[in-house]
Amino acid sequence: MGESFYCGLDIGTSSTKAILFDRDLQVVYRISHGYRLLIEGTSRAELDPGEVLAAVMQCLKEALAAARSRGGEIAFVAISSALHSLIAVDRDFTPLTGCLTWADTRALECSEELKELYASRHFYFQTGCPAHVIYAPARLRWWQSYEPDIIERAAGFITIKEYVLYRLTGQWVVDYSLASGSGLLNLYTRAWEKGLLALLGLEDNKLGRLVDGTTTLTLTREAAVVLGADVPLVVGSGDGPLANLGAGGLINNSCVATIGTSGAIRVFSPEPRFDARQRTWCYMLDRDTYLVGGAINNGGLALNWFRDNFGSTGEDYEAINALARDVPPGSRGLIFLPFLTGERSPNWNPYARGLMVGLDLAHGRKEMARAVLEGVIFRMYSIFRALEELMGTFPEVLVNGGFTNSDLWLQIMADVFNRRIIAYQTYDSSALGAVIMGLKALGLIKDYRSLDYQPTVKDIKKPVATNVRQYQRVYQLYEEIYAANALLFKKLAGLRCH
Incomplete structure (x- = not known):
C-alpha cells in the first residue's frame, strides 16, 4: 500500500478548493476551481448550485489523480463549507432557487420586521444569531412575502453543502455548524428551534437531519464511478469554525482573527455564550464545541x-x-x-x-x-x-x-x-481544520487537543x-x-x- 493522503475540500463563495495533506499535515497538492457569483442589482448575490457541484467534482477528480500520481491514495475527504447559504429544493432535490450567499441582502426589510419578534421571544439567546438579513429566518420570510410559490413547492431548505452531500451520497444531512449558522438551531437542545419554526410556519421535516461533523458517509455507486474511486466523506463543519481549528485556536485556547474578502474574530467555548447587547454570534464546531465571535462584511x-x-x-x-x-x-x-x-x-x-x-x-x-x-x-x-x-x-x-x-x-x-x-504560514486553515476533524472521525486522533501539530509561524508583530x-x-x-x-x-x- 502506498502513502495515505488526507483531502480537505473547501466549498467557498467564489471557488472550491481541494488540498491534499500528508501524514505530517503538510500541503502536497492544491487545486481550485471557481464559479460565478451571480449579482443582480444591489441586493442579490447567488451561486448556481450546479456550477458549485461541477467544481466540487472536478476538484475531487484531480485530487484523487494527484494522490495516485504520488503512489498513494486518499484516506478520506473532509468538507469545509461557507456559512449562511440557502437553497429551496423540490422532492428530487432539484433547486427551485439559486444558492443565496452571505452577500445576498434582498431580505433586508424582512429582517428589520423580525427584530421586535426576536426581542420578545429572546431567540438570540437560544440560537446565538440576532435578527439579520444574513440568516435564514429573514430569507424565508422574504420568499413567503414575495415568492410564495417557492414556499409551496419546496420540499426542503438546504445549504450548499447539503446539496453537494446529497448528490454524492444520496443522504440529506446537515452538520451542527452549518445548522447553527442558519439561525434556526437551538444551541442548548441541538435541535431545530421549535418556537422560531412555528413563527415562520415551517415544519422541521423541511430541514435536514442533524449530524455531528465527524459523521462519515459513503459515496453512491454512481458518484464513485464518476470520480473513479470510492473514498469516505467526512461531513465536516463550517469554514469559520474550521479555520479556527486549523489555526490552533482550540489547542491554544486562543483568539483567532481572519481577514480575507470579509473578516472575523472568533474563540472556542465549551458552552454557548451570548452577549447581553447581542454584539456577537455563537455557532458550533461540532456537537460539543461552540464558537463565539463576530464578523465584518468588508475586509x-x-x-x-x-x-x-x-x-x-x-x-x-x-x-x-x-x-x-x-x-x-x-x-x-x-x-x-x-x-x-x-x-x-x-x-x-x-x-x-x-x-x-x-x-x-x-x-x-x-x-x-x-x-x-x-x-x-x-x-x-x-x-x-x-x-x-x-x-x-x-x-x-x-x-x-x-x-x-x-x-x-x-x-x-x-x-x-x-x-x-502571530501570523501563520498556511492559507488553507479551513481545509486543514476539516482534515483535523476527519482524523478524529476515523479514530486517528483521540481528540483535537491530542493532535501533535503546530502551524508554521510566518510573522510576529508587537505593538x-x-x-x-x-x-x-x-x-x-x-x-x-x-x-x-x-x-x-x-x-x-x-x-x-x-
Missing part, C-alpha cells in the same frame, strides 16, 4: 474597492501597501468607515455604508490607502473589544487569511489591538507604544463618527433606490 473587499477605483492600471496590493507605508498612523486626519456592503457585528446595521471623513486638499491616494487599511482593522477591533468583555482578555491574537501577506496591515493590527499578533497611543485617539474618534451617522444610513438607503 479585503474594501481594499479591492480602493484598488479598482483609485489604483493605477495593473497596480497590485503590494503597490497599495507601499503607498500606505509613507503615511503615519491616523492617515493625517483621514478616517474611513468600511461599510461598503453594510455591517454585521457588532451593531448589525445592514443599512450602514462607507464614509471617508476628513478629506482635504492635502490628502491623496497615499492617505486614502492607509485609511482603508486602518478602517478595516478598527472594525475588527470593535468586535475584539466586545469579545474580550464576554470571554476574558487575550494577550495575543492568532491571524490567518490573505491579509497576512501585508507586513504593514499586520503591524497596524498589532498597534490598534495593542496585542502581539509600538507611540503608534498605540495615536491609534487610541483615532479609534475613539472613529466610533464617534459612526455614532453620529448611524441614523442617517437608512435615509441614504432610500436615495439609492432612485
Whole structure:
C-alpha cells in the first residue's frame, strides 16, 4: 500500500478548493476551481448550485489523480463549507432557487420586521444569531412575502453543502455548524428551534437531519464511478469554525482573527455564550464545541474597492501597501468607515455604508490607502473589544487569511489591538481544520487537543507604544463618527433606490 493522503475540500463563495495533506499535515497538492457569483442589482448575490457541484467534482477528480500520481491514495475527504447559504429544493432535490450567499441582502426589510419578534421571544439567546438579513429566518420570510410559490413547492431548505452531500451520497444531512449558522438551531437542545419554526410556519421535516461533523458517509455507486474511486466523506463543519481549528485556536485556547474578502474574530467555548447587547454570534464546531465571535462584511473587499477605483492600471496590493507605508498612523486626519456592503457585528446595521471623513486638499491616494487599511482593522477591533468583555482578555491574537501577506496591515493590527499578533504560514486553515476533524472521525486522533501539530509561524508583530497611543485617539474618534451617522444610513438607503 502506498502513502495515505488526507483531502480537505473547501466549498467557498467564489471557488472550491481541494488540498491534499500528508501524514505530517503538510500541503502536497492544491487545486481550485471557481464559479460565478451571480449579482443582480444591489441586493442579490447567488451561486448556481450546479456550477458549485461541477467544481466540487472536478476538484475531487484531480485530487484523487494527484494522490495516485504520488503512489498513494486518499484516506478520506473532509468538507469545509461557507456559512449562511440557502437553497429551496423540490422532492428530487432539484433547486427551485439559486444558492443565496452571505452577500445576498434582498431580505433586508424582512429582517428589520423580525427584530421586535426576536426581542420578545429572546431567540438570540437560544440560537446565538440576532435578527439579520444574513440568516435564514429573514430569507424565508422574504420568499413567503414575495415568492410564495417557492414556499409551496419546496420540499426542503438546504445549504450548499447539503446539496453537494446529497448528490454524492444520496443522504440529506446537515452538520451542527452549518445548522447553527442558519439561525434556526437551538444551541442548548441541538435541535431545530421549535418556537422560531412555528413563527415562520415551517415544519422541521423541511430541514435536514442533524449530524455531528465527524459523521462519515459513503459515496453512491454512481458518484464513485464518476470520480473513479470510492473514498469516505467526512461531513465536516463550517469554514469559520474550521479555520479556527486549523489555526490552533482550540489547542491554544486562543483568539483567532481572519481577514480575507470579509473578516472575523472568533474563540472556542465549551458552552454557548451570548452577549447581553447581542454584539456577537455563537455557532458550533461540532456537537460539543461552540464558537463565539463576530464578523465584518468588508475586509479585503474594501481594499479591492480602493484598488479598482483609485489604483493605477495593473497596480497590485503590494503597490497599495507601499503607498500606505509613507503615511503615519491616523492617515493625517483621514478616517474611513468600511461599510461598503453594510455591517454585521457588532451593531448589525445592514443599512450602514462607507464614509471617508476628513478629506482635504492635502490628502491623496497615499492617505486614502492607509485609511482603508486602518478602517478595516478598527472594525475588527470593535468586535475584539466586545469579545474580550464576554470571554476574558487575550494577550495575543492568532491571524490567518490573505491579509497576512501585508507586513504593514499586520503591524497596524498589532498597534490598534495593542496585542502581539502571530501570523501563520498556511492559507488553507479551513481545509486543514476539516482534515483535523476527519482524523478524529476515523479514530486517528483521540481528540483535537491530542493532535501533535503546530502551524508554521510566518510573522510576529508587537505593538509600538507611540503608534498605540495615536491609534487610541483615532479609534475613539472613529466610533464617534459612526455614532453620529448611524441614523442617517437608512435615509441614504432610500436615495439609492432612485
